[in-house]
Each structure stands twice: as C-alpha cells, then as structure tokens.
Amino acid sequence: MKIMITGATGYIGNPLAIKLANAGNQVHALVRNDQVKSLHHPNVKLFKGDINDPSSILAAMDGCDEVYHLASFARLWAKPKDIFYKTNVDGTRNMLEAAVMKKISRFIYTSSTAVFGHSIHTPMIETDPRTIGFDNDYDLSKCMAEKLVIEFASRGLHAMIVNPSRVYGPGNDSYSNPFDRMLKAVLNDRPVFTPGCPDVFANYSYIDDVIEGHILAMKNGKPGERYILGGENISYSQLLNIIKENVSVSNAIPVPLPVMKFFGFIQLLFFYLTKKQPAFTPSAITRYFRNTEFNCNKAISELNYRITPFRKGMYQTIHHLKNQMYANP
Amino acid sequence: MRTLSSFTLITGASDGFGKALAIECARRNMNLVLVALPGPELFHLASFIRRNFFVDVIIFEKDLTQDLSCYQLLDEIREKNIAVNILINNAGIGNTEFFIHTPPAFFKKQIQLNVMATALVTSLFIPELKKNGPAHILNVGSLCSFFDLPKKQIYGGTKSFVYFFSRSLRLELQDEGVTVSVVCPGGMNTNIPISVMNRNANYISRLSVMMPEDVASYVIEKMLAGKKLIIPGRLNRFFLLLDKLLPEFIKSRLIKKSMTKLKAPIKPINEQNPSPLAA
Numbered sequence: 001m002k003i004m005i006t007g008a009t010g011y012i013g014n015p016l017a018i019k020l021a022n023a024g025n026q027v028h029a030l031v032r033n034d035q036v037k038s039l040h041h042p043n044v045k046l047f048k049g050d051i052n053d054p055s056s057i058l059a060a061m062d063g064c065d066e067v068y069h070l071a072s073f074a075r076l077w078a079k080p081k082d083i084f085y086k087t088n089v090d091g092t093r094n095m096l097e098a099a100v101m102k103k104i105s106r107f108i109y110t111s112s113t114a115v116f117g118h119s120i121h122t123p124m125i126e127t128d129p130r131t132i133g134f135d136n137d138y139d140l141s142k143c144m145a146e147k148l149v150i151e152f153a154s155r156g157l158h159a160m161i162v163n164p165s166r167v168y169g170p171g172n173d174s175y176s177n178p179f180d181r182m183l184k185a186v187l188n189d190r191p192v193f194t195p196g197c198p199d200v201f202a203n204y205s206y207i208d209d210v211i212e213g214h215i216l217a218m219k220n221g222k223p224g225e226r227y228i229l230g231g232e233n234i235s236y237s238q239l240l241n242i243i244k245e246n247v248s249v250s251n252a253i254p255v256p257l258p259v260m261k262f263f264g265f266i267q268l269l270f271f272y273l274t275k276k277q278p279a280f281t282p283s284a285i286t287r288y289f290r291n292t293e294f295n296c297n298k299a300i301s302e303l304n305y306r307i308t309p310f311r312k313g314m315y316q317t318i319h320h321l322k323n324q325m326y327a328n329p
Numbered sequence: 330m331r332t333l334s335s336f337t338l339i340t341g342a343s344d345g346f347g348k349a350l351a352i353e354c355a356r357r358n359m360n361l362v363l364v365a366l367p368g369p370e371l372f373h374l375a376s377f378i379r380r381n382f383f384v385d386v387i388i389f390e391k392d393l394t395q396d397l398s399c400y401q402l403l404d405e406i407r408e409k410n411i412a413v414n415i416l417i418n419n420a421g422i423g424n425t426e427f428f429i430h431t432p433p434a435f436f437k438k439q440i441q442l443n444v445m446a447t448a449l450v451t452s453l454f455i456p457e458l459k460k461n462g463p464a465h466i467l468n469v470g471s472l473c474s475f476f477d478l479p480k481k482q483i484y485g486g487t488k489s490f491v492y493f494f495s496r497s498l499r500l501e502l503q504d505e506g507v508t509v510s511v512v513c514p515g516g517m518n519t520n521i522p523i524s525v526m527n528r529n530a531n532y533i534s535r536l537s538v539m540m541p542e543d544v545a546s547y548v549i550e551k552m553l554a555g556k557k558l559i560i561p562g563r564l565n566r567f568f569l570l571l572d573k574l575l576p577e578f579i580k581s582r583l584i585k586k587s588m589t590k591l592k593a594p595i596k597p598i599n600e601q602n603p604s605p606l607a608a
Contacts, residue, residue: 129377
C-alpha cells in the first residue's frame with residue numbers, strides 16, 4: 001500500500017515511517033530537507049516540500065491510500081507566534097483539502113492531549129471539555145486543527161484524530177522528547193531539575209505504544225473520532241522512584257513553581273536582549289505543575305491499543321540510553 | 330426528593346465563561362442546574378463534572394432567546410422540585426463589528442438574549458430565590474459598559490442594561506434575602522474564536538486578557554460575599570480608575586487607536602487568502 005506521512009523526521013513520525021516501510025508499504029514522506037539520513041530505506045520515497053506548499057503536498061500524496069499527518073510546530077512558545085497557526089492550522093487545512101482531492105481513503109491527524117487542558121480529580125476521556133482557557137498558542141492551534149479535521153470528517157473524509165500524552169522512550173533528540181535529555185543528565189550524574197510538586201500526576205505513553213496506536217487507529221478508527229493514546233498515570237515522586245530502581249539519581253532538585261516562573265521570565269527577558277529562544281516561559285511551565293491524567297479505555301476497546309507498563313518502558317529506555325552511551329562515550 | 334439541597338442555576342453553561350463558572354461552583358461543592366443550547370457539549374460537561382466532583386448536575390437544553398423556553402425552564406425546575414438559591418445569568422451573545430456591517434436579525438437576537446432573557450429569567454426565578462433564600466443573583470455584564478467602544482455598540486448597550494438593571498434590582502431585593510451582584514469582566518481567553526481575536530489585539534489589551542478559570546474563582550468568591558460590583562483583574566480596575574481621571578479628548582483618541590486594531594472574530598482563513606486547492 002502507498003502511504004503518505006508528514007513529520008517523518010520527528011520523534012514519533014520517524015519510527016512510524018520506518019515501521020510502515022518495514023511492513024512492505026511504499027512510504028511517501030513529505031520533508032523540508034531531502035538529505036535526511038534517518039529516512040534511508042528502500043521503501044521510503046522522499047518528497048521535498050512543506051505542508052504550507054499545497055503543490056508539494058499533492059505531489060507526495062499522489063497515488064496514496066492513507067495519510068498520517070504528524071507535522072506540527074510542537075513548541076510552547078515562539079516569536080512571532082504566527083508560525084503556530086501557519087503550520088498547525090493552515091498546514092492541516094492544506095493536508096485535508098489535498099486528501100479530499102486525492103480521494104484518500106483514511107486520514108490520521110496527530111493532535112495532543114494538550115488540547116484538554118489539565119485534569120481535576122479523575123483521568124480525562126475523549127469527550128471531556130477543555131478545563132481551562134487558551135493560555136498558549138500551541139494548544140489553541142491544535143484545537144483549531146482538530147475542529148478542521150472533524151469538519152472534514154463530517155463532510156465525508158475518513159479522518160481521525162489521535163491524542164498522544166507525554167511520550168517517552170528511545171528516540172531521536174527533539175523538543176518533543178525531553179525525557180531522553182533528562183535521563184542522559186541522570187546517567188551522566190549531572191543535576192536534574194524536577195517540578196517541585198511530587199504529588200502531581202501525569203500520563204506517560206511509551207513511544208512504541210504510540211506508534212502502534214497510530215497504525216491501529218488507521219485500521220480500526222471511526223471517522224470524526226478522537227483517541228487518546230496514553231499510558232499509565234503516575235506522580236512525579238513515583239516517576240523518580242521508578243528511575244531510581246534502575247539508576248542512582250544523586251542530584252534531583254525539586255524546583256517550586258514560582259522559582260520556575262521566575263526563570264521563565266528571565267529567559268523571556270534574555271530573548272528580547274539576545275534573541276536566544278527560551279526553553280520555557282512562565283505560562284508554559286505551569287502545565288507541569290497541574291494534574292494531566294488520561295484514560296485510554298476508548299483506544300483500548302475500540303482500537304485494540306495496548307499499554308506498556310511504565311516500569312517496563314522506563315527500564316527499556318534507560319537500558320537503551322546506557323548502551324548508546326557505551327557505544328559513543 | 331432534592332428539596333434538602335440547594336442548586337446554582339447557570340445559563341449559557343456549555344462553553345466559555347459559563348463552563349468556567351460551572352467548574353468553579355462544582356469545586357465549591359455547589360449543586361448545579363446547567364442551561365445551554367441543545368448540543369452534546371452540555372452533556373459532556375455535565376458528565377465531566379459528575380465524574381470529578383460529588384455534586385448533583387441537572388441539565389436543561391434551552392434556547393433562551395425564545396420566551397417560551399424561559400417559562401418552560403421554570404416549570405420543569407418546579408416539577409422536579411429543584412431548589413434554586415443562586416441564579417447566574419451568564420448566557421449572552423458577543424460580537425465585534427461595525428454597526429453598518431451588523432444585520433438587524435443578529436442584533437435583535439443579541440438584544441433578545443442579553444437583555445430580554447436576563448430580565449425574564451430573573452423575573453421568573455425571584456419567587457423561587459426568595460423561597461430558598463438566602464439567595465444570590467449574579468448577572469454577567471462586561472467592562473465594555475464603562476467605555477465608548479466602536480464595534481461594540483449594541484453589545485455594550487446590552488451590557489449597560491445588565492449593569493443598571495442589577496444595581497437597581499439589588500436595592501429592591503436587599504430586604505428580601507436576595508443579593509444581586511453584577512460582574513464586569515474584561516477580555517478572557519474563553520473559546521477558540523475569542524482567543525484568536527484576543528491575540529490580535531494591541532499590547533495593552535493583550536496584557537489585560539485573563540483566563541476564564543481565574544476570573545470564575547474570583548467572581549464566585551465575591552458573589553458569595555455579596556459584593557455589588559465585581560471587576561476581575563487589577564489592570565481592569567486600573568483602566569476604570571484611569572477612565573475617571575483622564576480628560577475626554579485623550580480617552581477618545583486612545584480608544585479609537587486600539588479599536589482599529591481589533592479584528593472581528595476569525596473568518597475561515599480560506600476566505601481571506603483563498604487556498605490554491607480550494608478551486
């Protein structure tokens with residue numbers, strides 16, 4: 001089968017593209033840089049282009065049956081902020097319109113659990129409303145893109161949405177993969193800063209589950225529906241304990257929210273002086289201090305989605321990173 | 330029988346500020362009667378609140394621009410023996426548009442909901458509130474009603490009605506065990522179109538924009554304390570003070586400058602820049 005994928009160089013998109021190619025599919029990857037090494041595979045064909053360039057989308061989509069649209073501007077802050085809307089909203093509209101023209105049979109849009117805001121006392125499900133206002137451009141642009149997907153689905157496109165939670169696991173070094181960076185710091189005995197709220201719960205999904213979840217959603221998903229692709233809900237203190245089962249963590253420094261916010265503020269000031277992009281901003285950091293628990297029962301029962309236990313996933317991740325360190329000391 | 334516990338009725342509860350008020354009241358263990366237009370959002374919100382809090386949530390799908398629906402709402406609440414002791418008139422239609430571009434059918438509906446439904450629902454529920462007192466009425470006005478604002482002519486007018494109505498009614502009901510409050514919020518990042526519009530506003534307006542959940546928590550606290558006029562946000566209160574101090578000609582200049590930057594709620598982007606694929 002011919003399958004088009006965007007975001008194929010990303011943390012989720014790259015292993016997904018390779019997995020689809022290994023299964024014998026012809027994968028058409030729309031990439032901005034066609035010299036990219038991570039997509040070297042006899043079954044992967046690279047199409048140079050951009051989701052903001054409709055003609056390049058049409059060229060890559062030609063002859064395809066299925067589309068995985070993962071490309072996204074996945075940051076919490078950028079200046080100018082238009083890039084969120086150009087990439088996540090206009091880009092998704094271009095993809096959907098092309099899918100209608102090319103009579104694509106199934107379309108998956110990769111959103112995020114960020115669209116839900118934060119949870120209160122129980123894990124959130126797909127139909128839950130967003131609990132907070134729109135405090136950042138990423139969440140807003142992803143919600144706008146979801147609305148578009150649902151609109152196109154109501155007009156007959158077999159389009160579905162998947163919402164991965166906080167994804168962890170072996171993968172490329174990207175902004176969407178802060179876990180690897182944190183674990184590398186632990187393995188190198190460098191200090192790590194953790195949110196100073198040990199009892200706050202979040203949902204962590206293992207990278208392999210999320211990749212398989214995309215493929216399962218493509219196979220079993222219903223049009224216009226969204227599916228949370230998550231994992232276990234655990235607190236920061238549980239998280240730290242599970243990491244400590246595998247490696248010794250000597251320098252974990254819990255930082256309270258006001259201090260984090262202050263650092264975010266300083267980084268913003270520095271941006272205006274030096275144009276160095278902040279790692280986080282005061283409004284973006286708040287989300288790590290709120291519960292974000294999710295329930296994946298819909299994906300489990302309707303898609304046959306499976307969750308890797310967090311303890312096992314974390315063991316594999318640390319093992320992988322250790323091997324990588326010995327290979328390239 | 331539900332007569333033992335009392336309920337807070339919120340109109341326009343399914344999205345935006347109404348949703349934030351509903352979640353805030355649930356946080357404070359207040360049982361809820363949620364009223365909103367027919368649609369799945371109201372059911373989803375109610376099920377979310379029931380799963381997260383130990384409160385009763387009863388929903389009514391009503392279009393309050395129809396007078397009949399307001400009467401039906403009261404009937405059905407009486408029939409079910411629901412004791413309402415707090416009424417929050419939140420349902421309203423906002424817009425940002427020059428008057429000459431506003432179709433009469435739109436502003437008729439806006440006036441019908443923001444003015445008529447507020448007055449009618451209040452009038453119908455006063456006997457209930459007196460019976461279940463001590464009671465509160467919270468009317469949702471707007472900071473707009475204090476300023477001269479192009480593109481907000483009718484909206485600001487309806488909110489000025491809400492403001493005057495609330496303050497005067499407060500005097501009439503103060504010895505009857507019903508406390509009337511009015512909240513005049515500034516900009517909030519509530520739903521998608523409003524949040525997009527807020528991001529296109531000028532720097533000062535953007536600074537004053539608040540998150541609906543923060544406003545809701547402040548407002549419910551002040552309402553329960555029986556405050557007459559509730560202005561959420563330090564910057565918004567500062568604007569009001571400035572308005573009293575500045576001479577007229579400076580104010581009109583400032584407002585004119587800021588309003589030209591305010592764009593109308595988003596239109597689908599392909600209307601603005603037709604996509605080459607749209608053909």
